[in-house]
Amino acid sequence: MKIVVNGEAAEIRAATLAGLIAELGYADAVVATALNGAMVRKAKRDATPIVAGDRVEILAPMQGG
């Protein structure tokens, strides 16, 4: 299905947010996630379904001032 990940169109197979994180290779990474503008805690990713058209943000620690 087609969704948007970090602002870019993506074709994915996963049905949940946790599945998406694994599919993208971020399973072991320190990341925070949001779905359609609202944060989804790590513990809730398994139970969070992904549907076509969803917008997912996957954020990581970065340099900042």
Added chain:
Amino acid sequence: MDAMSPTTSMSPTTSTTAADPVEFYGTRVNSRLLLGTAQYPSPAILAEAIRASAAEIVTVSLRRESGVAKAGQPLAGQSFWQLIRDLGVKVLPNTAGCKTVKEAVTTAEMARELFDTPWIKLEVIGEDDTLQPDVFGLVEAARILCRDGFQVFPYTTDDLIVADKLIAAGCEVLMPWGAPIGSGRGLNNPYGLRSMRAHFPRIPLVVDAGVGVPSHAAAAMELGYDAVLLNTAVAKAGDPVKMARAFALAIEAGREGFRADPMEARDMAAPSTPVMGQAHFG
């Protein structure tokens, strides 16, 4: 030789910093320099600059993880995070770039989970050219976050009424700007900063943004500010490591100057050498 033992030596660095900690939300640190982690020439120079600065708190951000994870190749965000963890410093995540209350609050929530800290440097930016805080959005976001258990470090202006409202919202630290972020202009309004210090004698105050050279940081400390937060001045120096140390020294010197109760300035000269007893050769 006993007189020269480490406990009795007069090292200015150890004797002053150890005795003069600053506290943010109950967390005590000895360094009054908070250092940003962006724009350094390399991760190695960033690490060395943090060590040279002796900063115990560094600011970090959250950004989209980029690239495709490949075996044996760490993602950019992950290797940065490993570097910071290895340095053993406390992190102060920011909401840099957020322009709405919703963006800032959501970013703060994500930062709390990602970095496992209730601390958040709250930025709600109102205008692109000056990166001036949107103080209305800032107060609203601070109210929401404080109610939710965050310990908010608001990036604000030197406006006293805004400061009052931030404190009423639950902020126990205020971080007024010296000048626009990244401008290196120093303290644009020393009068405003001095007023703020006088109005809020018990709130930890941090000059955040606009500092360009060590004397700017020393000036902030001489005004009685509790700490200085800076990034570009170190990261964009020709020698960031040397500049990090220069800022550490300047902040310590400024702090000691403040604690030493400076003399009052006056308009006319006053001879420092005694006039009494001066010979007359006329």
